[in-house]
Amino acid sequence: MSDSLLPRCGFTGPPGSSALLFAGLHGHEGLSELFEYRVKVLSPEGELNADDWLGKALGLELHHSAQNSPSSRKVHGHVCGFRRLGDEGRFPCYEFLLRPWLWFASCASNCRIFQNQSVLEVLKAVLAPYPGEVEWAATESYAALEYCVQFAETDAAFVSRLMEEAGLYYFFRHSDEGHSLVVTDSMSEHRSLEAGDTLYWRVGSDDNFHSLWDWVPQQALCSGRVSAADFDFSKANTREASVLAAAASIAAGHDQAGFEHYRYPGHFNNSASGEAATKVRVQALHALRQRVGATGCAPYLLPGGTFKLSGHADPGQNAEYLITRATLTATCRVSSTGVSAPSFSCDIEAIGSNARYRAPVQTPRPRMPGPQTAFVVGKAGEQLWVDEFGRVKVQFHWDRGEQTDENCSCWVRVAQPLAGQRWGAIFLPRIGQEVIVEFLDGNPDRPLITGSLYNGGMRPPHELPAQVARSGIKSQSLGARDVYNELRFEDRDGAEQLLFHAGRNQDVTVRNDALEHVGNDRHVKVGGNSFQQVLKDAHQHLGGEFNVYVAGGHSLEVVGDRSIKVGAGYSMETGADHRFKVAGGHSLEVAGDSDTKVGGKFRLGATSVDLKGSQTLTLEAGQTLTLKAGSSTLVLGPKGVAINGALVTIDAKGKVDINGGGDSSADPAEAPQPIPTQKPQMPKQPEEADHGRD
Numbered sequence: 001m002s003d004s005l006l007p008r009c010g011f012t013g014p015p016g017s018s019a020l021l022f023a024g025l026h027g028h029e030g031l032s033e034l035f036e037y038r039v040k041v042l043s044p045e046g047e048l049n050a051d052d053w054l055g056k057a058l059g060l061e062l063h064h065s066a067q068n069s070p071s072s073r074k075v076h077g078h079v080c081g082f083r084r085l086g087d088e089g090r091f092p093c094y095e096f097l098l099r100p101w102l103w104f105a106s107c108a109s110n111c112r113i114f115q116n117q118s119v120l121e122v123l124k125a126v127l128a129p130y131p132g133e134v135e136w137a138a139t140e141s142y143a144a145l146e147y148c149v150q151f152a153e154t155d156a157a158f159v160s161r162l163m164e165e166a167g168l169y170y171f172f173r174h175s176d177e178g179h180s181l182v183v184t185d186s187m188s189e190h191r192s193l194e195a196g197d198t199l200y201w202r203v204g205s206d207d208n209f210h211s212l213w214d215w216v217p218q219q220a221l222c223s224g225r226v227s228a229a230d231f232d233f234s235k236a237n238t239r240e241a242s243v244l245a246a247a248a249s250i251a252a253g254h255d256q257a258g259f260e261h262y263r264y265p266g267h268f269n270n271s272a273s274g275e276a277a278t279k280v281r282v283q284a285l286h287a288l289r290q291r292v293g294a295t296g297c298a299p300y301l302l303p304g305g306t307f308k309l310s311g312h313a314d315p316g317q318n319a320e321y322l323i324t325r326a327t328l329t330a331t332c333r334v335s336s337t338g339v340s341a342p343s344f345s346c347d348i349e350a351i352g353s354n355a356r357y358r359a360p361v362q363t364p365r366p367r368m369p370g371p372q373t374a375f376v377v378g379k380a381g382e383q384l385w386v387d388e389f390g391r392v393k394v395q396f397h398w399d400r401g402e403q404t405d406e407n408c409s410c411w412v413r414v415a416q417p418l419a420g421q422r423w424g425a426i427f428l429p430r431i432g433q434e435v436i437v438e439f440l441d442g443n444p445d446r447p448l449i450t451g452s453l454y455n456g457g458m459r460p461p462h463e464l465p466a467q468v469a470r471s472g473i474k475s476q477s478l479g480a481r482d483v484y485n486e487l488r489f490e491d492r493d494g495a496e497q498l499l500f501h502a503g504r505n506q507d508v509t510v511r512n513d514a515l516e517h518v519g520n521d522r523h524v525k526v527g528g529n530s531f532q533q534v535l536k537d538a539h540q541h542l543g544g545e546f547n548v549y550v551a552g553g554h555s556l557e558v559v560g561d562r563s564i565k566v567g568a569g570y571s572m573e574t575g576a577d578h579r580f581k582v583a584g585g586h587s588l589e590v591a592g593d594s595d596t597k598v599g600g601k602f603r604l605g606a607t608s609v610d611l612k613g614s615q616t617l618t619l620e621a622g623q624t625l626t627l628k629a630g631s632s633t634l635v636l637g638p639k640g641v642a643i644n645g646a647l648v649t650i651d652a653k654g655k656v657d658i659n660g661g662g663d664s665s666a667d668p669a670e671a672p673q674p675i676p677t678q679k680p681q682m683p684k685q686p687e688e689a690d691h692g693r694d
Contacts (some may be wrong), residue, residue, distance in 0.1 A: 009330075009342060012176070013058035013626075018047050021339050022060070023093065023332050025075070027063045030303050030325035030349075032169040032359035034106070034161065036375045037075055037098040037328075042091040042339065050082040054343070057178060062330060062342065067597040072194075073328070074301030076179040078103070088334040099238060100172055100180055101132030103153035110397040112150050113409060118142040119166045123183065126155050129530035137184040142166060143273060147410035149444035151366045161363040165267075167280035169359040171304035184302065187353055190322055193305040199296065201312040209298040212348075215312065216293040224257040226282040228266030228274060232415065234389070246274030248282045252289070261285075265441055267365075291351045292321065301326050301346045306353055321350040322357065366441035372396060375452060378431040383478050385431060389409050391447070394431050394437060412437065414449040430476075433458060460485075477503055599692075 007023035016502055020041045027037030039060060055078060062073040081097025105127070106518040119142045122198035126132055150158045163169060163183070170183045182189065202211045227247035238244040246266060251257070261281070268274040301323060308320045325580075327347045351357060378385025391411035395404060414435075418424040429435050429452055436451040454460050461474040469491040477483035482505040490497035500506070561594045588594075596602075611617060619625055627634040633647030 009060060009062050011058065011060055014052060014056045015195065016043075016045065016048070016052075017058065018042070021086065021091070022062075022330075022342065023334055023339055024342070025060075025062070025328065027075075027098070027332040028325070028327045029172070031171050031357065032163070033105045033303075033325070034156070035077065035098075035100055035172060038081075038101060039096045039098055040085070041094050041096060042088060042334065043094065044091050044620040046090055046093055048082075053082055053096065055079065060097060060098075060174065061176075062344070073080065073302065074174040074176065076174045076480045077101075085687055086627050089339075089433075093334075098177060099671055100132055100181070102127075102156060102159075102170075105159065106157070109152060109154045110150055110158075111152060111396075112401060114145065114148040114150075115407070115410065116144045116146060117148070118144050119162050119168070120183075122162060123159055124146060124170075125180075126150075126159055126268070128154075133178065133180040135180050135182045137182055137189040138168060139184070139186040139188065140167075146269065147445055151444040153366050158364055161365065164284070164359050164363055165280070167276075167283070167358050169357065173304070174302070187322065187357065190304055190306050190353075193302065193307050194300055197306070197309050199298075200310050201317070209296075211298075212294040212296045212309070214295040215291070215309075215317065217290075217317065219290050220288075220295065221254060221256060222285050222289045223259040223261050224251055224252045224262070224282075225260040226278045226285065226484045227260055228268070228278050228281075229264040230266045230274065232269065244268065244271055244274055246271060246278045248275065248278040250282050250286050252286070265443070265627075267443070267445070276460045280654070281361055282355050284361050287355060287358045288324070288351065288360075290355070291324070291349055292317075293392045294348050294350070296346050296348070297344050298346060299328060299330065299344045301328075301348050314350070320353040322353050322355075323348050323350045324357065330647055366444060368439040369442075370443050371436050371438045371450070372436050373434050374409075376429045376433045376435055377405055377408050378433050383430050384428060386428055390414055390416075390426060394435065394447070394449070396437070409447070412449050415451070438515060472499075475503075486630070 011017040011020045011022070021037070022041060023042050024040035025037055027035060027039075029035035029037075038057075040520060056077065058079050059074065059076045062075065068573040075098065077098030077100055080099040080103060081095070081096040083097075085095055086094040093167050114125070117125070119139060120136065122145065124134075124136075124499050132443055148162075153161070155443070166185075168183055168185050170181055172179045173182055196210060199210055199212050199213055202208070202213045226249075227245070229246075230244045232242050232244050246268070263281075266274055266277060303326050306322050307329060309318050312318050324349065329345045330342040332342045374396045376385075377393050377395045385406055389411070391413050393406045393409050394412055395408040399408060401408070409504055413656050414429060416425050416427065429449065434453045434455050435449045435454060437447045438450050440446040440448055461472075462470045470488060471491070472486060472488035474486040474488070484501070485503050486499065488497075488499040488501070490499070548597070621636070623637065625636040633642075635642040635644075
């Protein structure tokens with residue numbers, strides 16, 4: 001190879017790299033940006049195959065054209081684009097598109113959930129599979145994120161969004177071995193430029209590799225305040241208590257600086273995280289408010305590096321700066337004899353090193369396009385897994401994580417028909433059920449269950465479409481599968497029904513009146529005992545007969561009076577002895593005849609007995625009738641009448657006749673005929689609710 005072909009810029013990388021000739025470069029690099037360099041090369045050894053280069057790491061060291069210049073620039077990246085440009089001079093010409101290894105993260109998207117991890121821990125987990133080195137240089141501490149979702153985002157967008165929201169930013173350091181990603185939040189992590197920490201201002205262009213020209217300071221009007229608010233449902237007893245507010249301000253020093261950016265929701269769940277978030281946002285607004293633009297010819301002007309400016313006519317400009325962005329162009333003259341040494345032009349943007357740099361918060365959050373469904377999950381062996389607010393855990397269909405238990409998601413609130421302070425309605429989804437999940441403000445970090453669904457594994461409680469007219473509510477015991485509670489409505493024409501079914505107990509409490517109207521029959525069946533207590537009066541009105549059948553004994557205790565009025569006949573039949581005890585007097589009034597028949601002896605004992613017939617009084621005995629008072633007796637028998645007494649006196653005001661041989665018998669007493677009793681009909685069984693299962 002002739003001397004004219006000796007490269008001033010060397011390549012390292014795949015086989016054949018060292019033989020390449022550098023023919024030009026154009027690219028840009030900045031803080032929190034994925035760099036991109038288009039490198040033009042010549043191949044003296046002939047055609048190149050794209051597959052031999054794509055995805056491979058390629059290093060390039062650029063030198064300033066000045067002899068013995070210490071000014072150099074290392075560029076390292078992965079070949080992500082390959083173009084055949086034609087021929088220049090005697091050699092085929094190609095363009096390599098170099099990008100950082102972090103760019104590969106833009107080629108992969110994912111849907112996954114991170115829980116109770118800090119932003120740095122999440123970043124490490126996402127970046128771990130990629131072929132690059134990371135220098136973690138954060139100086140602040142970061143609280144754990146309770147729930148953080150990557151949904152249909154590229155890994156690059158996800159990590160960029162997290163860093164922007166947390167106040168982190170990144171840049172790259174290039175070396176002979178490769179390029180590393182530096183993640184930081186502090187100016188202290190930036191180093192001086194390799195070729196020296198001082199650059200000199202020149203009025204016009206200068207080929208001095210330590211010079212800058214076209215120095216253009218610029219400032220912009222900027223809002224001075226950022227505020228945000230969010231909602232904490234756990235403190236939602238009043239609006240004032242439940243709304244979280246945060247704000248941060250920076251004095252801009254110019255008029256009209258009092259404008260405020262207000263955001264809702266602020267995407268924070270406590271005041272501390274809200275204050276941190278608003279502080280980051282107002283710092284990001286002001287990070288680039290005061291900056292400078294300049295041009296130089298040194299290739300080492302690299303974002304993330306610091307330098308001191310010297311020699312400017314305005315002493316206020318002679319200060320230390322941090323390069324935030326650089327656009328580098330290197331050109332070579334290509335001829336039939338070779339390639340010239342490159343010349344460089346570098347446009348930079350910089351801010352004062354005393355400023356607090358924050359990356360612009362510009363990566364959008366993903367918005368959920370609509371509702372999704374998920375399965376309720378929980379602890380193994382449980383049927384219900386909820387917290388004090390009735391929240392549950394779910395597993396989304398897109399979640400490819402290995403966990404399928406209570407660690408799948410955050411606690412998710414469940415919408416209810418009505419929610420009050422210890423009142424309302426509540427139905428808790430059980431493990432295995434499919435639920436509808438929506439997202440507050442479209443934020444995947446804030447899921448909300450709004451309903452549940454039947455599916456192939458969870459069928460409706462009634463056979464459909466056969467029982468299309470049935471609706472209602474049916475629960476399921478946590479124990480036996482065939483035990484349930486149900487409130488069912490049947491709306492078939494002519495078969496309308498409201499059915500209550502209690503799987504075990506039913507308790508009804510009425511604080512005031514309870515009214516019940518049954519238009520036709522009413523049937524009640526109690527399998528065990530029946531108890532009733534009425535603290536005041538009880539009234540019952542029957543329009544027809546009242547039949548009671550008691551298979552065992554019947555006890556009735558009345559503390560006060562008891563009155564029974566029977567409009568027609570009254571009959572009582574006792575299968576064994578009948579005892580009747582009256583603590584006070586006993587009065588019996590019979591409007592018609594009164595007959596008493598006793599199969600055995602009839603005894604009547606009293607201190608005094610008075611028998612009086614207003615017309616006649618007849619006492620009849622089949623054999624003997626004896627009247628006894630003291631030692632005197634009157635005996636009437638079949639053979640006659642015998643009177644025995646110490647003294648017998650017959651006193652008549654008129655005539656006394658005593659005759660014999662006649663018949664004066666009284667009619668015999670008739671046995672009372674009881675009215676036959678009628679057993680009550682058995683109550684009908686209430687219609688049993690079916691299980692509605694296959």
